[in-house]
Structure formats: C-alpha cells, structure tokens
Amino acid sequence: MPGHVIVTTTTDSAEAARDLAAQAVAAKLGACAQIVGPITSVYRWEGEVRTDAEWRVEIKTAADRVPPLVSLLKSVHSYDIPEIIATPIEGGSADYLDWLVSETRV
Numbered sequence: 001m002p003g004h005v006i007v008t009t010t011t012d013s014a015e016a017a018r019d020l021a022a023q024a025v026a027a028k029l030g031a032c033a034q035i036v037g038p039i040t041s042v043y044r045w046e047g048e049v050r051t052d053a054e055w056r057v058e059i060k061t062a063a064d065r066v067p068p069l070v071s072l073l074k075s076v077h078s079y080d081i082p083e084i085i086a087t088p089i090e091g092g093s094a095d096y097l098d099w100l101v102s103e104t105r106v
Contacts, residue, residue: 004089004097005063009073009082010041010054016078017055023076029069030059031103060089062104 007030011017014037021033037055044050061069066086073084089097 003063004092004100005061005066006087006089007059007061007066007069007073008085008087009057009059009077010039011057011078011082012052012054014038014055017057020057020073020076021059024057024059024061024069024072027068027072028104028106029065029072030061031100033057033059060100062101063088065104 007024009020011020014035017035017037021030021035024030024033035055035057038053039056040051041054042049042051059069070084070086073082
C-alpha cells in the first residue's frame with residue numbers, strides 16, 4: 001500500500017459525520033477529514049433495497065495509521081456494518097503529503 005490513503009465511511013447525519021471526523025483527527029489517526037452530504041445511498045440490507053440520505057466522511061491519513069483508524073471507526077460507528085474503504089493516494093503535492101504524515105504521528 002502506498003504511503004498515503006483516503007479512508008472513507010458514511011453515516012446517517014451531519015452531526016455523526018462531524019463526530020467521526022473529529023475523533024479521527026483528535027486521535028492523530030487522520031490529518032484532516034472532509035464531510036460531503038447529504039448524498040443519496042441505495043443499498044441492500046437484510047434482503048430489502050433501501051434508499052437513504054447519508055453523509056460521506058473522507059479521512060486523509062498515512063498508510064500505517066489505517067489499521068488503528070479502522071478499529072476506531074468500527075468501535076464508535078452507529079452502523080452494524082459501516083462502510084470503511086481505504087483508497088491509496090497515488091500522488092499529489094509533496095508538501096501536503098509530508099504534512100499529512102506529520103499530522104498522524106503520535
């Protein structure tokens with residue numbers, strides 16, 4: 001996995017999204033997070049197709065911080081099975097990516 005990652009999750013309210021983002025950044029598991037929403041999600045759950053409003057949280061982090069970030073998100077998330085997806089960052093501003101790593105150091 002490359003050295004920089006965007007970890008994405010979704011939740012059911014703007015307040016819950018802000019809380020997830022703040023916890024990740026406060027714990028130094030993410031350098032920053034953006035919240036996008038509301039978005040419309042269509043998914044199958046318990047045999048039924050559902051459509052709901054959700055908010056997407058995109059957390060920028062260093063690759064070595066992904067496992068503890070995933071653990072944090074799972075432990076505080078309100079969903080039974082939250083979406084948690086890690087997408088590698090293939091490039092970008094070297095200054096920004098250096099800052100991203102430095103902000104995720106304990």
